Amino acid sequence: MCRAAMMKSVRVVVVGAGVIGFSTAVCIVEALPFCSVTLMADKFSPDTTSDGAAGILFAAQFPDIPLQRQKHWFKDSFDHLLAIAQSQCAPEAGVMLSSGWQIFKEVPAVKKPFWSEFVIGFRLMTDVERKRFPDHKFGQAFTTLKCECSTYLPWLEKRFRKAGGQVEQRKVNNLQELSNNFDIIVNCSGLGSKVLVGDTQVYPVRGQVLKVEAPWVQHFIRDGDGTTYIYPGIRSVTIGGTRQEGDWRLQVDDRDTKGILERCSRLEPSLNKAKILNEWVGLRPSRKNPRVEREVVELQGRLVPVVHNYGHGGWGVTLAWGTALDTLGLVKQSLHEMAPQPKL
Ligand code: FAD
Numbered sequence: 001m002c003r004a005a006m007m008k009s010v011r012v013v014v015v016g017a018g019v020i021g022f023s024t025a026v027c028i029v030e031a032l033p034f035c036s037v038t039l040m041a042d043k044f045s046p047d048t049t050s051d052g053a054a055g056i057l058f059a060a061q062f063p064d065i066p067l068q069r070q071k072h073w074f075k076d077s078f079d080h081l082l083a084i085a086q087s088q089c090a091p092e093a094g095v096m097l098s099s100g101w102q103i104f105k106e107v108p109a110v111k112k113p114f115w116s117e118f119v120i121g122f123r124l125m126t127d128v129e130r131k132r133f134p135d136h137k138f139g140q141a142f143t144t145l146k147c148e149c150s151t152y153l154p155w156l157e158k159r160f161r162k163a164g165g166q167v168e169q170r171k172v173n174n175l176q177e178l179s180n181n182f183d184i185i186v187n188c189s190g191l192g193s194k195v196l197v198g199d200t201q202v203y204p205v206r207g208q209v210l211k212v213e214a215p216w217v218q219h220f221i222r223d224g225d226g227t228t229y230i231y232p233g234i235r236s237v238t239i240g241g242t243r244q245e246g247d248w249r250l251q252v253d254d255r256d257t258k259g260i261l262e263r264c265s266r267l268e269p270s271l272n273k274a275k276i277l278n279e280w281v282g283l284r285p286s287r288k289n290p291r292v293e294r295e296v297v298e299l300q301g302r303l304v305p306v307v308h309n310y311g312h313g314g315w316g317v318t319l320a321w322g323t324a325l326d327t328l329g330l331v332k333q334s335l336h337e338m339a340p341q342p343k344l
Contacts, residue, residue, distance in 0.1 A: 010035045010335060011181065015172050015196070016188030016310070017041035018050035019149050019317050022156040023324035024188050024309055029165040031328055032335070038182070039160065041189075042171040045153035049190060049282040054209065054231045054238040055147040055317040056098065056220060057081065058115055062289045067114060073322030074115045080321040081145045094151025096234060099143040100220030101125060103136040103267075108224060111138070119144045133267065136223075146220075147317050148233055172196060175306065179299035184334050185306045186327060190285035193310045199291070202311055204283035206247035208256040209240035212274035221267050226314070228263040236277055239264040243314070245286075252279045287311030292323050294330040305334035 012035050014025040021039060029037040045051050059074055061067070084095045103125070116122040125139035133139065157167065172178060175197065178185050187197060194202045214237045222229040231238045242256050257279055265271045290311040297306045309327040312319050 010183050010338070012037045012184045012186060012331065013178055013182040014039045014186040014188055015041065015178075016190060016192070017044045017153070017157075017167075018048040018188070018190055019053075019147075019153065019156075019320045020050075020190065020309055020312060020323065021188035022153055022160060023320040024186060024327045025165055026156055026160050026163070027321075027324040027328040028186070028331055029160055029163040032331070033164065035335075036166070037160075037164070038166045038168055040168045040170050040172060040178075042169065044167075044169065045157070046150050048149075048153070049285065050149040050153060050316060052209065052280040052282045053149055053317050054229070054233075054240065055149055055152070056222075056229075056231050057145045057147065057318045058102075058113070058119065059315040059318045060226075060313075061114055064289045069326075071114055071118075073319045073326070075118045076322035076325050077319055078115075078118045078145065081147055085145055089155075091234070092151070093155040094148035094234065096146050096148075097143055098146040098220050098232065099141075100222070101129070101133075101139050101141050102222045102224055103130070103133050103139040104224035105136055107138040111140075116140075116142070133221075135266075138224075146231060146233060149317060151234075175297065175304075176299050179302055179304050183304070183338070184331060185304060186331065187306060187308045188310055188327075190310050190312075190316075191283055193285075193291075193308070197306075197308070199287075199311075202285060202287050203246055204248055205286045205313060206242060206244035206249060206281060206283055207240065207314070208242045208253060208260065208279070208281045209238050210257065210260055210276055211236040211238055211278040211280070212271065212276055213237075214271055214274035216270065217268060217274075223263075223267070228260075228267065230264050230268050230271070237271075237274070239271065243284075248283065250281050250283070252281055284314045285311055285316070286313035290319070290323065292326050292330075294334065305331075305337070307331055307334065
């Protein structure tokens with residue numbers, strides 16, 4: 001069988017319809033037109049964790065992943081979304097540029113984070129700029145991007161289908177279920193990986209946010225400790241938040257709402273007048289390091305390549321495109337190993 005004919009018959013399944021699954025599925029279907037690609041998930045937009053994320057692009061550093069790789073993830077995602085933000089697709093895709101400040105109560109050990117070279121115009125705030133935040137001693141000013149997944153995911157789905165991808169709503173109970181119908185499995189199931197692949201390292205970090213009507217708020221403000229933030233978006237301002245490790249509660253907690261309003265109004269007093277449009281809770285699919293790697297697993301007597309891409313915690317929107325490109329590379333590697341070797 002020639003290589004092109006063999007490639008045509010390769011069936012790839014991507015599990016997960018959040019920002020990681022759809023980014024990965026689009027990268028694969030557009031780069032490998034000779035593969036059939038199916039995206040399978042039990043929940044789709046607007047019901048995924050990704051849908052409620054503020055979607056602002058910056059990141060923390062993971063401890064055990066080479067910094068160069070993390071820089072790639074960030075830069076690839078930033079460049080991809082910047083191109084969208086600066087195109088006519090921006091409103092349809094829900095991507096916009098966003099300028100503002102990250103402020104710190106104590107001067108941080110690292111004044112310039114690793115991603116400072118990729119965002120636009122990164123600089124330290126002047127004393128005059130910091131005057132409006134009297135509790136904070138240090139600040140950074142920059143322009144980044146905001147990607148609103150409740151708009152971006154349907155846009156990605158359309159792009160995926162247009163490239164020939166197929167979509168199936170279904171809960172996958174175990175990988176064995178997929179091994180008869182697919183040659184390569186790509187796991188982008190986020191927190192679902194705890195059960196689907198038995199990963200005991202994945203855990204939830206609960207986040208509660210409010211959407212408020214405050215069109216006069218034009219700049220983002222984020223406390224460097226990650227618990228309090230104000231992110232103006234296309235139709236509303238997202239204010240938050242909470243970071244409750246190991247907390248699986250999906251219902252809104254009134255005490256959290258009160259705390260969010262108090263903390264955010266301290267940073268931006270005009271928010272006292274803002275109307276609350278919506279309250280939302282999501283569980284960040286957290287892990288010490290995201291898992292972007294390949295393994296070969298024996299399923300029903302067959303050796304099947306399984307490529308994982310999950311565990312992005314609070315930075316999944318930021319890193320989605322970059323880790324999707326890495327995942328595509330791992331899928332290509334699997335195809336290469338499956339291809340018939342030339343006869344000597
Ligand atoms: P999900 O969106 O949870 O998608 C998982 C998918 O897998 C779903 O479709 C689910 O149905 C499917 N699935 C799981 N198990 C199975 C199974 N067994 N069978 C079939 N399907 C399955 N990130 C940023 O970068 N910037 C931010 O500003 C930001 N703000 C956030 C604010 C809050 C309050 C929260 C909670 C998160 C925030 N995040 C942010 C983090 C971001 O939301 C996540 O990192 C990201 O959504 C993870 O995407 P995902 O695709 O891995 O997971």
